[in-house]
Amino acid sequence: MKFYPQREDLRQDPTRGGPWFNVDVKVGGRLIFSSCGNNDKPFNRFVISKEGLFPIIQNIISYDAEISRNQNLVSDIAQTINNEKSKVFEGYIITHFWLGSHNDNTAVSLVNLLSVADITGRSGGWIEAMLMRIVSRQGNGAMAPDTRNFVISHLVEVGAGDSENSRYAIHLLALFAGAGKVDLKSYVDEEKRQRLVTNYQKFDTKILSPREKSEFERQLMIN
Numbered sequence: 001m002k003f004y005p006q007r008e009d010l011r012q013d014p015t016r017g018g019p020w021f022n023v024d025v026k027v028g029g030r031l032i033f034s035s036c037g038n039n040d041k042p043f044n045r046f047v048i049s050k051e052g053l054f055p056i057i058q059n060i061i062s063y064d065a066e067i068s069r070n071q072n073l074v075s076d077i078a079q080t081i082n083n084e085k086s087k088v089f090e091g092y093i094i095t096h097f098w099l100g101s102h103n104d105n106t107a108v109s110l111v112n113l114l115s116v117a118d119i120t121g122r123s124g125g126w127i128e129a130m131l132m133r134i135v136s137r138q139g140n141g142a143m144a145p146d147t148r149n150f151v152i153s154h155l156v157e158v159g160a161g162d163s164e165n166s167r168y169a170i171h172l173l174a175l176f177a178g179a180g181k182v183d184l185k186s187y188v189d190e191e192k193r194q195r196l197v198t199n200y201q202k203f204d205t206k207i208l209s210p211r212e213k214s215e216f217e218r219q220l221m222i223n
Helices: 006-012 051-069 071-084 087-099 104-116 121-135 145-159 166-178 190-200 210-219
Strands: 032-035 045-048
Touching: 045 051, 051 087, 071 087, 071 104, 087 104, 087 121, 104 121, 104 145, 121 145, 121 166, 145 166, 145 190, 166 190, 166 210
Parallel strands: none
Antiparallel strands: 032 045
């Protein structure tokens, strides 16, 4: 086993402090070692001594093996996140999608996550980025009309709902409106429009470009 000194780790990976950062090494203690990618880079390794994290990491390893054999498990991912109630597991799921194929099936799974799962802020940002990339595809890789309708309809439902995920849905809808990817009037009735407007008024519009803001407000008839 190679050991990368703490000081060298900090130089090579100052944001995370290297694989041995905050590891409690003691006689009789247990550790989990992980290595991925290029083994010559210490930041592709991590070492964990907090035994409270061991069960969820073992669950992730088992789940990863299962999902590689049965992709149908993807449809149940949102409920699995809620059942696990772990940011570690949530991070694994988001990374699974980020490293995979960004296709129509991915878009359906991601919008289902926003519809059902309790998503944290960092994961919400990754979901936004992936959905924006998929919706923006053109040519032969363009999203199928049925998939687009499914995604937009679900985003409208989430954006008009009461969950914390409404902010991610509203942000995405504003991005799509600004890019000319959606006409919200085709997806909302008056009740949904009013609920979207109410949630939008709580939304931090500073993160929107002038075009995104004006077009979203125009489509929802916000004066």
